[in-house]
Amino acid sequence: MFFHRKDLIVPVEVKNPDPAYAQFLLQQFGGATGELTAALQYWVQSFHCDNIGIRDMLQDIALEEFSHLEVVGKLIEQHTKGVDKIEADAYRSPLFALRGRGPHFIDDSGNSWTSSYINEGGDVVRDLRADIAAEGGARQTYEELLKRAKDDGTKRALHHLLTREISHTKMFMKALDSLGKLTEPAFGNVKPDETVNIYYHMSSNGAPQRGPWNQEPEFTYIADPVKEAGHLEHAGHARRSG
Numbered sequence: 125m126f127f128h129r130k131d132l133i134v135p136v137e138v139k140n141p142d143p144a145y146a147q148f149l150l151q152q153f154g155g156a157t158g159e160l161t162a163a164l165q166y167w168v169q170s171f172h173c174d175n176i177g178i179r180d181m182l183q184d185i186a187l188e189e190f191s192h193l194e195v196v197g198k199l200i201e202q203h204t205k206g207v208d209k210i211e212a213d214a215y216r217s218p219l220f221a222l223r224g225r226g227p228h229f230i231d232d233s234g235n236s237w238t239s240s241y242i243n244e245g246g247d248v249v250r251d252l253r254a255d256i257a258a259e260g261g262a263r264q265t266y267e268e269l270l271k272r273a274k275d276d277g278t279k280r281a282l283h284h285l286l287t288r289e290i291s292h293t294k295m296f297m298k299a300l301d302s303l304g305k306l307t308e309p310a311f312g313n314v315k316p317d318e319t320v321n322i323y324y325h326m327s328s329n330g331a332p333q334r335g336p337w338n339q340e341p342e343f344t345y346i347a348d349p350v351k352e353a354g355h356l357e358h359a360g361h362a363r364r365s366g
């Protein structure tokens with residue numbers, strides 16, 4: 125059951141409307157990294173999560189994302205309002221000139237929102253990792269929007285939205301940690317084969333780059349997989365017999 129309170133989660137007061145800027149904001153309304161994507165992703169994930177606490181968190185954050193969608197919608201509404209006074213500016217954005225004022229479920233380039241933006245399915249660990257990535261995308265878009273914002277009210281609202289995406293990232297990371305899966309790559313019921321800790325140096329031009337992602341003792345570094353073809357054959361054999 126849903127109720128809607130008409131108060132915004134953060135105040136929106138645009139003093140200097142700019143339809144060209146509103147077009148940028150569409151990315152967070154009907155774009156891949158936008159609030160509709162986040163809200164629907166966490167909401168649908170909650171239906172296949174058996175962990176009661178994490179299901180509740182997904183639904184709480186989904187509803188907060190709907191509140192963010194409302195804020196972005198309100199920002200776009202205010203930035204495209206009063207076109208009579210700023211007619212010249214209003215038509216700097218062909219999207220609003222053709223489709224009318226206020227938000228639409230398209231991104232800044234006019235692409236329609238699609239459910240293929242949503243990353244979900246099958247396992248809570250997989251879903252939570254997708255959610256951390258989604259929050260990263262949203263946070264980065266808000267940073268780019270903030271850089272380009274000239275209106276103080278717009279900046280205040282966007283700063284809050286950016287902050288909350290960091291909060292959600294923390295919550296998803298804690299939830300993964302509570303499952304023991306924040307730093308544990310494997311999940312599910314199939315045990316990896318014996319190649320699990322082999323690093324193949326496959327892309328080569330000069331000195332190999334080494335780091336914690338390919339260092340002993342955790343990893344076995346295969347500097348020349350062609351010369352040491354046995355390892356690749358071994359991997360192929362392990363896959364076939366696994």
Ligand code: MN
Pocket residue numbers: 159162188189192262285288289
């Ligand atoms: Mn959000």
Ligand code: MN
Pocket residue numbers: 162189259262288289292
């Ligand atoms: Mn978020």
